[in-house]
Amino acid sequence: MKFLKQNKYFFLLRIALGISIIAIGYLTTMFYFQMKDLDSSFQSIENINATQNELDELFSILKEDEIKLSNLIIADDVAISKGIFNREEASEKIKNLEQLSANNRFLHQSILKLASFIEKKYTLFDEIMASSKAIPYDENTFTEKLFENKRFNHSLYKFIEDDVQPNINGIKLHDSNYPEKIATTRKTVFILALVSIVIFLLSYSKMNDNLLYLKKINNDLKLLNDTFNSAEKIAGFGYWKIDLSTNAYTFSDNLYRLLEEDPKKFKPNWENFNKYIHPEDYEYVIKTNKESIDNQIPTSMLFRYILPSGVLKYVISTANFRTNDKGQNIKIGVIHDVTEQFKKTFELEENNKRLIAINAELESFNNIVSHDLQEPLRKIQMFISRIEANDLSVISEASQGYFSKIKVSANRMQHLMIDLVNYSRTIKSDKIFVEINLNAILQEILEELQPTIEETKAKIAIDELPNVLGTKFQIQQLFINLISNSLKYTKPNTTPEIKITTDDFFADNLEDSINEKSDKIITNKTYFKIIISDNGIGFKQEYSEKIFQLFRRLETEMSYTGTGLGLAICKKIIENHNGFIKAQGNPGIGATFIIYLPKSL
Amino acid sequence: MKLYVKYDINLACRIIVQEQLERLGIKYELLEFGEIEISDSVSDESFTELQYSLERYGIEIINNQKSQLVQRIKDTIIEMIYEKDKLPTSTISNYLADKLNLSYGYIANVFSEYTYTSIENFIIIQKIERAKKLIVEDGLTLTEVSYKLNYSSVAYLSAQFKKVTGLTPSMFKRIVDRRRNLNQ
Amino acid sequence: MNSDSSQMRILLAEDDEDDRLFFNDAINELKMNNRLMTFKDGRDLMDYLENPETTLLPHILFLDLNMPCKTGAECLKEIRANPKFKDLTIAIYSTSSSEKDIEETFIGGANIYIKKPNDFSKLKKVIKDVVNMNWQYHTSGLNKETFFLSI
Numbered sequence: 044m045k046f047l048k049q050n051k052y053f054f055l056l057r058i059a060l061g062i063s064i065i066a067i068g069y070l071t072t073m074f075y076f077q078m079k080d081l082d083s084s085f086q087s088i089e090n091i092n093a094t095q096n097e098l099d100e101l102f103s104i105l106k107e108d109e110i111k112l113s114n115l116i117i118a119d120d121v122a123i124s125k126g127i128f129n130r131e132e133a134s135e136k137i138k139n140l141e142q143l144s145a146n147n148r149f150l151h152q153s154i155l156k157l158a159s160f161i162e163k164k165y166t167l168f169d170e171i172m173a174s175s176k177a178i179p180y181d182e183n184t185f186t187e188k189l190f191e192n193k194r195f196n197h198s199l200y201k202f203i204e205d206d207v208q209p210n211i212n213g214i215k216l217h218d219s220n221y222p223e224k225i226a227t228t229r230k231t232v233f234i235l236a237l238v239s240i241v242i243f244l245l246s247y248s249k250m251n252d253n254l255l256y257l258k259k260i261n262n263d264l265k266l267l268n269d270t271f272n273s274a275e276k277i278a279g280f281g282y283w284k285i286d287l288s289t290n291a292y293t294f295s296d297n298l299y300r301l302l303e304e305d306p307k308k309f310k311p312n313w314e315n316f317n318k319y320i321h322p323e324d325y326e327y328v329i330k331t332n333k334e335s336i337d338n339q340i341p342t343s344m345l346f347r348y349i350l351p352s353g354v355l356k357y358v359i360s361t362a363n364f365r366t367n368d369k370g371q372n373i374k375i376g377v378i379h380d381v382t383e384q385f386k387k388t389f390e391l392e393e394n395n396k397r398l399i400a401i402n403a404e405l406e407s408f409n410n411i412v413s414h415d416l417q418e419p420l421r422k423i424q425m426f427i428s429r430i431e432a433n434d435l436s437v438i439s440e441a442s443q444g445y446f447s448k449i450k451v452s453a454n455r456m457q458h459l460m461i462d463l464v465n466y467s468r469t470i471k472s473d474k475i476f477v478e479i480n481l482n483a484i485l486q487e488i489l490e491e492l493q494p495t496i497e498e499t500k501a502k503i504a505i506d507e508l509p510n511v512l513g514t515k516f517q518i519q520q521l522f523i524n525l526i527s528n529s530l531k532y533t534k535p536n537t538t539p540e541i542k543i544t545t546d547d548f549f550a551d552n553l554e555d556s557i558n559e560k561s562d563k564i565i566t567n568k569t570y571f572k573i574i575i576s577d578n579g580i581g582f583k584q585e586y587s588e589k590i591f592q593l594f595r596r597l598e599t600e601m602s603y604t605g606t607g608l609g610l611a612i613c614k615k616i617i618e619n620h621n622g623f624i625k626a627q628g629n630p631g632i633g634a635t636f637i638i639y640l641p642k643s644l
Numbered sequence: 645m646k647l648y649v650k651y652d653i654n655l656a657c658r659i660i661v662q663e664q665l666e667r668l669g670i671k672y673e674l675l676e677f678g679e680i681e682i683s684d685s686v687s688d689e690s691f692t693e694l695q696y697s698l699e700r701y702g703i704e705i706i707n708n709q710k711s712q713l714v715q716r717i718k719d720t721i722i723e724m725i726y727e728k729d730k731l732p733t734s735t736i737s738n739y740l741a742d743k744l745n746l747s748y749g750y751i752a753n754v755f756s757e758y759t760y761t762s763i764e765n766f767i768i769i770q771k772i773e774r775a776k777k778l779i780v781e782d783g784l785t786l787t788e789v790s791y792k793l794n795y796s797s798v799a800y801l802s803a804q805f806k807k808v809t810g811l812t813p814s815m816f817k818r819i820v821d822r823r824r825n826l827n828q
Numbered sequence: 829m830n831s832d833s834s835q836m837r838i839l840l841a842e843d844d845e846d847d848r849l850f851f852n853d854a855i856n857e858l859k860m861n862n863r864l865m866t867f868k869d870g871r872d873l874m875d876y877l878e879n880p881e882t883t884l885l886p887h888i889l890f891l892d893l894n895m896p897c898k899t900g901a902e903c904l905k906e907i908r909a910n911p912k913f914k915d916l917t918i919a920i921y922s923t924s925s926s927e928k929d930i931e932e933t934f935i936g937g938a939n940i941y942i943k944k945p946n947d948f949s950k951l952k953k954v955i956k957d958v959v960n961m962n963w964q965y966h967t968s969g970l971n972k973e974t975f976f977l978s979i
């Protein structure tokens with residue numbers, strides 16, 4: 044994205060530069076032509092000034108010669124008349140004028156006409172001189188000639204005034220905007236300079252910017268490169284690149300280090316690199332790589348290297364294709380050292396296998412307890428019962444006492460084994476949770492416990508209970524244990540009453556005290572609360588934690604038998620279901636067990 | 645002179661029984677000595693004749709009037725449970741005594757002598773048998789069953805069901821359902 | 829000559845000698861009119877049952893689940909697969925009391941499930957109750973399809 048923007052920016056800069064060059068070129072050309080124009084104007088002004096000068100000088104010569112003519116006539120000095128007129132000089136002036144006016148067609152024609160006028164003038168001079176000296180002297184001729192001269196002068200001046208002078212003046216007038224031209228040129232130069240300066244400044248600032256930017260990018264790149272290099276080192280990966288058109292390889296420093304070599308130790312090429320591949324993996328790597336290049340598909344391989352030191356390394360090699368800015372197809376790959384992870388995974392797998400084995404052992408332990416251990420015990424009890432039925436009266440009273448103790452112990456052992464099996468079943472529980480209808484479960488439990496309930500004449504009231512998520516046999520066991528507990532620890536001469544209710548309002552402070560041990564927030568949005576309360580013998584509140592411990596029995600009368608596993612099983616089941624169980628006791632009044640079960644998994 | 649015979653009493657008795665049965669034209673099958681399967685129904689006259697002819701050989705038909713009485717008791721109880729909508733309101737002992745025109749003590753004695761169980765127990769077994777039928781065949785709920793069989797409560801029915809079968813009604817139903825699925 | 833049409837024919841397949849003894853004693857003490865045959869494993873039992881000479885089928889078979897050669901479960905399967913034995917009552921006689929085992933054997937075709945008692949008088953009572961109940965089914969035309977007894 045940024046790259047694209049940069050590109051567009053460079054494009055704009057180029058356009059600006061092009062426009063600037065065109066502008067400067069235009070201005071320079073204009074300036075050149077203006078200067079050239081100015082130069083020609085200057086020359087023509089100089090020319091016209093010289094022409095005027097020559098013309099003025101020509102007239103002074105003519106005037107001088109006119110005066111000389113008058114003087115000669117008056118003095119009648121013929122002798123000096125010969126060569127007295129400045130005819131040569133006048134011709135020279137005319138010639139100069141002809142030269143000066145060579146660039147101006149109209150002026151040149153005027154000058155040529157003027158030359159003929161001047162020629163005629165001097166011819167008149169000669170004729171006047173000749174008539175004044177004529178022998179016989181003719182007065183009329185002479186006067187006529189003077190008149191003619193006078194008329195000629197008149198037409199000569201008229202010609203100059205009407206023809207030559209306007210032409211000169213025209214040229215003069217033409218060149219009279221010279222100062223304006225100078226001003227225009229000045230402006231052009233100024234604008235040119237200004238534009239140049241602006242462009243230069245702009246370019247400079249831009250170039251400066253670009254330079255700074257480049258420098259920054261360079262720094263960033265350097266940093267990135269450093270970071271990459273250290274990242275490579277830390278993360279244990281190496282990088283390689285191959286230009287597929289030239290077959291030129293590039294290896295990163297850490298790639299060498301991965302192979303336990305110094306960076307740039309060997310020439311980066313395929314053969315040098317492949318020497319490290321484990322022989323068993325070699326074929327696979329070569330084959331995969333060939334297929335990858337043939338079909339242009341990315342690769343991801345797990346294989347092993349054997350390093351010079353003999354160390355085995357597990358690496359994951361991933362590579363993909365891309366085209367560089369020159370349009371060349373290159374393949375870029377990363378080799379990641381996963382030896383540690385692989386070892387850990389391996390260890391985990393081993394541990395897992397061990398765990399499965401332990402679980403299987405636990406299972407067989409379960410079978411041993413529930414079957415193999417109970418078998419001999421059952422036989423012991425069987426023989427006890429037979430002796431009891433047939434021969435108890437023939438043994439001594441003391442032995443009868445011992446015998447009774449043997450019987451009690453055997454029975455206790457039997458109960459312990461049954462509970463132990465139940466407990467270990469809850470430990471090993473596979474957490475397959477399904478939705479359980481507690482009402483249905485409790486109905487079944489009541490059916491199950493019906494004989495005891497009838498025997499104790501207990502009254503059991505059950506609220507409409509929610510559906511919970513759980514393992515059915517465990518939830519069943521949980522309620523069987525709790526209800527059995529209530530049926531067992533009853534007060535003599537009192538009808539046992541058991542209430543199972545659900546409470547949607549967590550108004551009491553109990554939730555806080557439960558929360559102490561857990562970072563979970565218990566609310567009625569996330570948990571079901573089910574309460575089992577009885578009017579039995581109860582217990583002291585200080586025992587409310589201990590009663591859940593394994594084999595922990597409260598000091599109760601011997602008439603209450605139990606293994607001390609029932610509530611521990613309940614706690615375990617509740618823990619399996621990510622819930623909480625809490626006990627409240629009041630000696631002589633009753634016990635209350637509160638269960639919190641999460642509403643979702 | 646003295647004659648010594650070695651006789652097979654089993655075989656002798658068997659032949660006598662066979663002869664007498666054949667003489668009276670009764671279709672039979674000897675299962676094992678002492679047990680005869682009579683295929684057809686036998687008229688009272690034929691039965692008395694058989695009884696009389698066998699008695700001469702010291703062979704007694706055990707299937708006598710007492711066992712017939714037992715059968716009548718059973719029939720009465722089953723009829724009582726199955727064919728009447730409501731079970732009798734009077735005590736069962738009175739009902740049976742009236743119906744069979746015998747003292748209940750005699751009835752109860754004969755019954756347990758021949759069936760190894762008490763009339764009360766037999767009634768319970770029959771009621772639970774009906775409950776099973778109602779659950780499995782008619783798909784009734786326990787509440788409906790307990791009403792139909794005149795139980796005071798579902799809990800009481802459950803308790804009795806459990807006592808007779810060792811199973812809770814729900815487990816019973818589950819087993820029947822799963823067995824059916826298996827057979828299909 | 830003490831032949832009686834109400835004589836109950838009982839079979840027991842049990843690999844444990846003590847258990848066979850207990851069972852035998854219990855039945856003797858019950859003084860029921862019956863004839864008990866015992867087998868020490870499943871194969872012996874099946875050999876006897878499938879022998880064509882065995883014409884008089886037993887009324888009830890007590891079957892231990894855990895036996896060498898052929899387990900009780902295998903016997904149960906074979907017996908239930910044979911229509912010849914369709915009226916034979918099968919009582920499983922096992923140490924296990926897991927509901928799963930009970931349910932599975934009932935589904936597999938057993939009629940009675942006995943958790944081996946740990947008291948001799950209890951054993952007697954169990955046998956008496958089982959034989960009695962079976963007798964009721966045998967003599968009173970009760971539906972054997974729904975004959976389940978867990979004791």
